[in-house]
Amino acid sequence: MMEMEAEKPTFSAFERFLYWFFIPIVFTMVLIGALLSLFDYNVKDELLKIGNKVPGLSAVLPDPKSDVKAVQTPVSAGAANGENAPPEAAAAEASAQLVALQKQLEAQTAELAGSTQTLKDKDQTIKDLQAKIAALEAQKASQAKSDEEYQALITETASMYAKMSPSKAAPIMQNLTLKEQVLLLSEMKTDDRVRILEKMDAKKAAEASIYLKDAVPAKDKQIAALQERLNLNKTETATQQSGMTKQELGQTFANMTPKSAAELLVEMNKTDSAKVIEILNSVEVTARSKIMTYLSDNYKEVAPVIASKLAP
Numbered sequence: 133m134m135e136m137e138a139e140k141p142t143f144s145a146f147e148r149f150l151y152w153f154f155i156p157i158v159f160t161m162v163l164i165g166a167l168l169s170l171f172d173y174n175v176k177d178e179l180l181k182i183g184n185k186v187p188g189l190s191a192v193l194p195d196p197k198s199d200v201k202a203v204q205t206p207v208s209a210g211a212a213n214g215e216n217a218p219p220e221a222a223a224a225e226a227s228a229q230l231v232a233l234q235k236q237l238e239a240q241t242a243e244l245a246g247s248t249q250t251l252k253d254k255d256q257t258i259k260d261l262q263a264k265i266a267a268l269e270a271q272k273a274s275q276a277k278s279d280e281e282y283q284a285l286i287t288e289t290a291s292m293y294a295k296m297s298p299s300k301a302a303p304i305m306q307n308l309t310l311k312e313q314v315l316l317l318s319e320m321k322t323d324d325r326v327r328i329l330e331k332m333d334a335k336k337a338a339e340a341s342i343y344l345k346d347a348v349p350a351k352d353k354q355i356a357a358l359q360e361r362l363n364l365n366k367t368e369t370a371t372q373q374s375g376m377t378k379q380e381l382g383q384t385f386a387n388m389t390p391k392s393a394a395e396l397l398v399e400m401n402k403t404d405s406a407k408v409i410e411i412l413n414s415v416e417v418t419a420r421s422k423i424m425t426y427l428s429d430n431y432k433e434v435a436p437v438i439a440s441k442l443a444p
Contacts, residue, residue, distance in 0.1 A: 302331035382414025
C-alpha cells in the first residue's frame with residue numbers, strides 16, 4: 133500500500149496549467165469560433181477590429197472587410213430601400229412604369245407608322261414625276277421628229293420652186309400668202325431668190341423683201357405662215373357660208389322697199405352695227421338715200437347714229 137502511493141504520478145505546475153487551463157480555454161475558443169462561423173458571424177473581421185484598436189497593432193493589421201462593405205452600402209441604399217418597401221407600393225410603382233413604357237411604345241409605333249406612310253407618299257410622288265418626265269421626253273422626241281419632217285418638206289418645196297424657171301415660179305408664189313412666200317424664199321439660195329423676185333409683182337416682191345431682211349428664227353416663220361394661212365381659210369369659209377358677196381348683198385337691199393330694208397337694218401343694228409354700215413356702203417346711192425330717209429322719219433334715235441358712222 134505504501135509502495136503504490138509512492139508510485140502515484142505527480143504533475144508540475146506547467147503541466148497542471150497546460151491541462152487544466154490552456155487546453156480547455158483553447159478548445160472553448162475553437163468551439164465558439166466554429167459555432168459563430170456556423171451562424172455566419174465573421175470572427176476574423178471582429179478580431180481585426182479589436183486588433184486595430186490596439187495602438188501598436190493598428191499599423192500592422194489590415195482593415196476588416198466589413199468596413200469596405202460599409203463604405204459601399206450607401207451606393208445601394210436606394211435599392212435597399214426599394215427592397216424593404218411594402219409589396220403594394222412596389223407593385224403600384226411597377227404598374228406605373230409598365231403603363232409609361234406602353235405609352236412610349238405606342239407613341240414610337242405611331243411615329244414609325246407616320247414615317248413609313250410619308251416615305252411611301254414620297255416614293256409614289258417620285259414615281260409619278262418620273263412617269264411624267266418620261267411622257268414629256270417621249271412627246272418632245274415625237275415633236276422634234278415632226279418638226280424635222282415639216283422642215284424637210286419646206287426645204288423640198290423651196291427646192292422645187294428654185295428648180296423651176298423664174299417666170300413660172302413667180303406667178304405661182306404670188307398666189308401664196310406673204311408669210312408663206314417669205315418662208316419658202318428664206319430656204320432658197322440667194323441667186324435663186326433674186327431670179328424669182330425679179331419676175332414677181334413689184335409690190336409683192338417689195339413686201340416679201342422687207343420681211344426677208346428681218347432675222348427671224350425658222351420656227352417663228354413657220355408658225356407665222358401657218359397662222360396667216362389659217363386666217364385666210366377662215367375668211368374664205370365665212371365668205372362661202374354667207375352665200376353672197378358684198379355687191380350681191382347691197383343689190384338685195386337696194387331692191388327691197390325702203391320700209392322693209394330700214395326695219396331689217398334696225399333689227400340688225402341691235403346685234404351687229406358694223407354689218408349694217410357695211411351693207412349701206414354696198415347699196416347704191418339712190419337706194420341708200422331712200423332707206424336713210426325712212427330711218428330718219430320713223431327711227432329718229434337710230435338714224436343719227438348710223439348716219440354718223442356712214443360719214444367718211
